[in-house]
Amino acid sequence: MRFGTKAIHAGQEPDPTTGAIMTPIYQTSTYVQESPGVHKGYAYARGKNPTRVALERCLAELENAKHGLCFSSGMGAADAIIKLLVPGDEVIATDDLYGGSYRMFTKVFAKYGIVFHFVDMHDFEALEKTVNAKTKMLWVETPTNPMMKIIDIERCVAFAKKHHLISVIDNTFASPYLQNPLDMNADIVMHSATKYLNGHSDVVMGALCTNDDNLYEQLAFIANSCGATPGPQDSFLVLRGLKTLHVRMERHCANGVVVANFLANHPKVEKVYWPGFPSHPNHEVAKKQMRDFGGMISFCLKGDRFEDASKLAQTVRVFSLAESLGGVESLLGHPASMTHASIPKPERERSGITDSLLRLSVGIEDAEDLIEDLTNALNAI
DSSP states (O other), X not given: OOHHHHHHHTTOOOOTTTOOSSOOOOOOXXXXXXXXXXXXXXXXXXXXXXXXXXXXXXXXXXXXXXEEEEESSHHHHHHHHHTTSOTTOEEEEESSOOHHHHHIIIIIGGGGTOEEEXXXXXXXXXXXXXXXXXXXXXXEESSOTXXXXXXXXXXXXXXXXXXXXXXXXXXXXXXXXHOOGGGGTOSEEEEETTTTXXXXXXXXXXXXXXXXXXXXXXXXXXXXXXXXXXXXXXHHHHHXXXXXXXXXXHHHHHHHHHHHHHHHTOTTEEEEEOTTSTTSTTXXXXXXXXXXXXXXXXXXXXXXXXXXXXXXXXXXXXXXXXXXXXXXXXXXXXXXXXXXXXXXXXXXXXXXXXXXXXXEEOOSSOHHXXXXXXXXXXXXX
């Protein structure tokens, strides 16, 4: 099956009792057993729920994976991955990283003896200097949040294989519609399913996919033991959201082209970060590993004044000032004070997150309305 057909049908069958075409919401905490230890594959809902299982199967199909696992948030999924490690292990992670991941790595797991190195994933000389006998994992985010760097997945995975590291690719910004890291031999793909997978800004969820049976067994054990698993209502909503992922992503990408080009030609905009531009330093890598360039765009204003960024953010009317991304509605964020505020200012600025940097999640509204909204907001500063 092709992607759109899989998004609608994969992992799902009509309800055997009623013939209902939609997967039922199995709102239950426990399951009746025929005799002690004899059941239909479900014993307690923290471990498995039929609605969640249908979602996990669908996600696995979309990522061309053998296994899928869902968690109560994207950070819950990331937490499970790091729990594969033991004190003394080291991780090399993307230096331009989502602030929540950075916070969890440095403020939570560092206390338990896990060592994290944040390295430019384009600099393989730096990677070779950083890796050592204690390094166990390579954590790649591409496109990066919020600087829209594109990291060469195949090259990073080859580096990980060479040094016997678990390769983890955060695919949240791309979605499986645009990019499939497991096809490039990555070990684990993670998502904040809150974003494009659900697509309607009404669910918080995370997901992992893998082709490795051993990693799957370990991650499933961690999920059941630690309990960061989603309920059936949220699973149903994400499963429903996936049915339109392909058509939503087509519109996100189309609107992204229009908005990126508008910003690039505006006199008050200093720079636009979007991998679809031939001038983007990683454009060729994006063309190689992505099917399109997406609807995530960052830009900074001339003069780099926080006051101007704040004024613009307060003036927009179609875009909404909010954290998160990937919903049908367009969102605008100020990374330095919102999603990446937990990263120390010198480190933020070193990665390009300046006071005027704004991040757009371009939705699926009419592009003309988005341009009018941005025009009015830019004219106000």
